[in-house]
Amino acid sequence: MALTKKPVTGMKDIQPAEMQIREYVMNQIRETYKSFGFSQIETPCVEHIANLTSKQGGDNEKLIFKILKRGEKLNLDAVNEENDLVDSGLRYDLTLPLSRYYANNAANLPKPFKALQMGSVWRADRPQKGRFRQFVQCDIDILGDATSLAEIELILATTTALGRICPDNAFTVRINDRGILKGMALHCGFPEESMDQVFIILDKMDKIGFEGVERELLESGYAETSVSQYMELLRGVGKDADGVRRLGGQLADVLPAQVSENLAHIMDTVNEVAEADFGLEFDPTLVRGMSYYTGTIFEISMEGFGGSVAGGGRYDKMIGKFTGMETPACGFSIGFERIVTILLDNGFTVPGEGEKVAYLFEKNVDSSTLAGVIREAMEARKNGVQVLVAQMNKNKKFQKEQLEKEGYTQFKEFFREGLKG
Known part of the structure; x- marks a missing residue:
């Protein structure tokens, strides 16, 4: 029987012309992030299965490429459940491995620690344009800094990198806070135990619009008064820092004042010092599906490309799952494959190439x-x-x-x- 010459579904062979662009993008990202004081590290592509399935990765935990035990540990005669077969898996992102890395090496790292990671991750997802089962992520994270400086530095570094790579593509940073998300829902009378379902519906805003979100909330059995008040609140929010402060005043009954003030401070500072040309908007409908986010969340959308090209947020509880002690953490990830796809579609050629x-x-x-x-x-x-x-x-x-x-x-x-x- 002839061997199969095509790559595995959802993975691809990369031709020299694309590889040249990929190396250029990676070098631009790496050099920009290093100029902001981030130190490059590397973690294994294989992680313990217990870490990968610790209910922190959201839907990604359903997409793990699991690895069979090896040698004598793989005893097929004694198999009663999946755990008897599997003890590890390919990483589905770089955040969980980073948290394990930091928990294991914190004593030998500076505080705060500014980490840069670039590497392949794997998800058994449905392949589509710009989305593969094996793809590269480029992450920066700041560990051990609970102040808003972490978010400010992450946004500035990421937008600087994108501005250098795609100077002709307009992009917008959308920002929110999980505390504000919850505060808005509580203020409108949604039960606290229903927050996850409310946010799942709200996260569909880009696809089904305000009317679709309102309809789904009503069909899910929530009180009409709560839904009506919620939609009115969402529609009336301003997109700038002053809008965040006004919203904080409206939510004073359920939201500590420092939450909205902190987000407004981040926006004011970024707008004042940013060098790249981009939009910065408060988006009260931004959810970010990963369950490990605890505070500020952000995404970047680029003109002419559906979906986000970068995203991240604060995840102050993940490292504590390893150490028993909470550690402030915040990160931003560039959608490397999507950026490369945009450049290829635009007929991009690497500038300044030697003869x-x-x-x-x-x-x-x-x-x-x-x-x-x-x-x-x-x-x-x-x-x-x-x-x-x-x-x-x-x-x-x-x-x-x-x-x-x-x-x-x-x-x-x-x-x-x-x-x-």
């Missing part, structure tokens, strides 16, 4: 001629030129066309009787 020259030599050239070709290539490489040395194909025209797709702009041809071209 790329192909040296093509005729079949059966003598050893002296070949040595001369390689010697000349080595000299050119010393001067920063990227040189490919290859034997000339029978269909030379097609060979050059393929090399041009990879960015080669000059060709030198070597024949038995000497140089041409």
Whole structure:
């Protein structure tokens, strides 16, 4: 039986032209984040299954690629349940591994710790444009800082990176706080035990609009007065920092004043010092589905692309699951694959690429001629030129066309009787 040459569903082979863009984007992100004082770390792609299924990853826990036990530990005769077969899995994001990493290494790390992680994650999701089962995430996190400086630095670093990578694409940062989410629902009379269901419905706002959210809340059996008041409150909220402060006043019966003031302070500071050109809006309908978020949450949307291209928030309780002691934590993740998709769709070419020259030599050239070709290539490489040395194909025209797709702009041809071209 012939082996399968196509990659596994939801995963892809990456061609040289795309790889060039991917490396460029990754380098831009890495250098920008390092300029903000983030230190790059790496965690294993495999995590303990108990960590991955600790009810902190939301729906992602349903999408884990699980790994069978190995060797003598895999005893098929003694299997009664899944746990008898599985003890680990591929990570579905970088946040949970980071929390484990910090819990294990905190004594040797600065406080606060500004972490940069870039690596593949895996989710058994339904593949679609810009979404794969194996994909790269680029995360920055600040651990050990409970102040709003963490959110401010994360937003500034992420928007600076996006501004450098996609200077021609308008984007908007939407920001909210889980405390405000809960406060609005409580203020309107929704039972506290129903918060999760209310937020699940609210999270559909982008797809079904205000009318759809209102209809679903009523169909779920919530009081008409509560639903009506809730929709009125959502529609009337201002998008700037002053709007956040006014909302805080309206929710004074259920929301501590520092929650809204803290969010308004973040917005004021970012607007005052940001270098990239982007919008910053308070969005009371922003939910972020991950159950580990405890405070500020944010997403970035980009003009002409459905869905978010970056997202994150504060998760002050996750590290405590490992250590027994709560540690402030906040992070932001760029949707690397989506950014690359946008650049590919726009016909992006990597700027400032060095000169790329192909040296093509005729079949059966003598050893002296070949040595001369390689010697000349080595000299050119010393001067920063990227040189490919290859034997000339029978269909030379097609060979050059393929090399041009990879960015080669000059060709030198070597024949038995000497140089041409």
